Amino acid sequence: MTDLQITLFGAGGVFIVGVFSYNKWQEYKAKKSVERAFSTDHDDVLMREGEAPAAQAQEPVLRQEPRFDAAPNAKAEPSFGASPAAVVTDAPVHAEPSLGDTPAEPLLATGAEPVQEVSTASEQATSLVDPLIDCLLPLSLEAPVRGEKILPVLQTLRLVGNKPVHFIGLHVNGDWEPITHGGVYTKMQGGVQLASRSTALNELEYSELVTRLRVVADEIGAEPEVPDMMEVMAEARNLHRFVAGHDAQLGVNLHTNGAPWAMSTLLFALEKQGFDVRPDGRFVMPDGDGSYLFSLSTNVTLAEETTPRLTLLLDVPCVAPARDAFGAMVACAKALVGRLDATIVDDYNQALSDAALAEIAGQVQEFYQEMEAADIAAGSTRALRLFS
Numbered sequence: 001m002t003d004l005q006i007t008l009f010g011a012g013g014v015f016i017v018g019v020f021s022y023n024k025w026q027e028y029k030a031k032k033s034v035e036r037a038f039s040t041d042h043d044d045v046l047m048r049e050g051e052a053p054a055a056q057a058q059e060p061v062l063r064q065e066p067r068f069d070a071a072p073n074a075k076a077e078p079s080f081g082a083s084p085a086a087v088v089t090d091a092p093v094h095a096e097p098s099l100g101d102t103p104a105e106p107l108l109a110t111g112a113e114p115v116q117e118v119s120t121a122s123e124q125a126t127s128l129v130d131p132l133i134d135c136l137l138p139l140s141l142e143a144p145v146r147g148e149k150i151l152p153v154l155q156t157l158r159l160v161g162n163k164p165v166h167f168i169g170l171h172v173n174g175d176w177e178p179i180t181h182g183g184v185y186t187k188m189q190g191g192v193q194l195a196s197r198s199t200a201l202n203e204l205e206y207s208e209l210v211t212r213l214r215v216v217a218d219e220i221g222a223e224p225e226v227p228d229m230m231e232v233m234a235e236a237r238n239l240h241r242f243v244a245g246h247d248a249q250l251g252v253n254l255h256t257n258g259a260p261w262a263m264s265t266l267l268f269a270l271e272k273q274g275f276d277v278r279p280d281g282r283f284v285m286p287d288g289d290g291s292y293l294f295s296l297s298t299n300v301t302l303a304e305e306t307t308p309r310l311t312l313l314l315d316v317p318c319v320a321p322a323r324d325a326f327g328a329m330v331a332c333a334k335a336l337v338g339r340l341d342a343t344i345v346d347d348y349n350q351a352l353s354d355a356a357l358a359e360i361a362g363q364v365q366e367f368y369q370e371m372e373a374a375d376i377a378a379g380s381t382r383a384l385r386l387f388s
Contacts, residue, residue: 121177127381128166128178133239134191135201135232137213139222144172147183150220154179157212161205163193164385188222194232197247197387200240206232243386246371248316250326250364252333252357253309254342255349260306261340263298269339270296273332285332293325294332310336317387320379321368330357 129136147169154167168176169185179185192209194201210226217224267277275283275296284292294314300307312329319325333344344352368378376382 121171122175124178125168125176129168129189129191130382130385132375133195133382133386134166134193135206135227135235137190137192137227138225139188139190139217139220140225141185141187142221142223144184144186145220147179147185148181150185151179151181153216153219157209157216160192160209160212161202162196162198163201163205165190165192165209167191190224193385194236195240195243195386197243201232201236203229203233239386242374242376246317246367247387248367250314250316250360251347252312252329252352253345253347253349254312254333254336254340255345256308257341257343260308262306263304266298266307266310266340269336273336273339285328287319287323293319293323294329310342315387316364316367317371317378317383320377321365321372323379326361326364330361 157165159165167179167188167190169179169183169189170187171177172184172186176189177183179188190213192201192206206229213224213226216222270283271277274285276286276292278284281302283296283298285294285296287293294312297311297313298304298307299309299311312333314325314329316326336342337344344357346352371378371383376386
């Protein structure tokens with residue numbers, strides 16, 4: 001037998017083994033699919049007593065998201081007395097499907113206005129997977145699934161880098177909602193946050209996401225729809241430019257008019273003023289709803305016994321305009337001036353007059369208006385996710 005014949009016999013054997021293995025693999029996948037569809041503990045939505053079949057879920061409605069740039073020309077952010085903020089440049093924002101959009105009810109009478117109620121579950125779903133700040137990852141299910149069956153699998157994909165990943169489901173009642181125990185879902189939607197305060201979603205993180213998403217999809221019997229990487233990267237960079245251009249932390253300083261303050265005396269005065277001490281040692285002014293308006297730093301380590309300077313700090317994009325956090329911070333600073341014998345100064349130790357503080361307050365209002373125009377209002381869920 002020649003070498004050629006031996007080679008041909010070997011190649012033929014490998015081919016036959018390969019075909020056999022492929023057929024067995026296809027048979028295994030089909031068997032698993034049937035088992036998922038007809039398992040005994042599966043909640044048959046169509047056969048439950050007392051319930052009508054769920055209405056056909058409507059496909060998400062495309063809508064054009066607002067642009068992050070307030071005007072065609074680049075615009076510098078308010079400086080608040082410090083160095084100019086980053087410039088927000090013009091870049092396109094892709095239209096994304098809106099999960100919360102539902103058709104309005106028809107008018108019942110001439111002149112009557114339609115009333116549309118959005119369930120709390122739908123609002124929570126939109127806050128978790130937000131078309132404006134998340135890359136949407138649709139998942140088509142082979143059959144309806146129960147929340148308790150897929151939650152353990154979804155918990156394995158919660159972060160890529162420092163970007164959170166969330167999943168929501170289309171309940172059999174027709175509403176998108178966070179996936180919970182006891183819920184039955186006919187579709188799913190994933191979302192990875194496009195940017196954080198520090199970085200934008202990058203190619204390495206996105207590649208990791210796609211790989212892990214496919215593993216999750218195989219385990220729950222779903223088929224993911226993965227967006228084009230280049231488009232996702234462009235949206236991520238554009239969103240991060242907005243975040244960087246609006247990452248404003250505004251400080252007001254108090255400098256002693258005499259000797260440095262003893263820490264023991266200072267702590268008593270701050271508690272009288274209404275500050276809370278957090279476990280990490282930070283002083284914060286509570287807002288009455290479990291969060292805080294602004295914080296205070298002593299500018300020294302815990303080991304120090306005195307300090308000549310205090311800094312009140314407002315994280316501008318994280319507090320809603322209605323709370324007037326800057327006004328509250330200035331009022332607090334003026335109260336401490338009388339209590340501690342101090343002077344309100346800027347970062348260069350120059351005294352800040354009432355006129356200067358009023359000018360800064362106007363700049364803060366302009367800042368809030370720019371965030372509102374971008375549909376990322378200060379203090380909103382979107383803003384808190386981006387600037388956390």
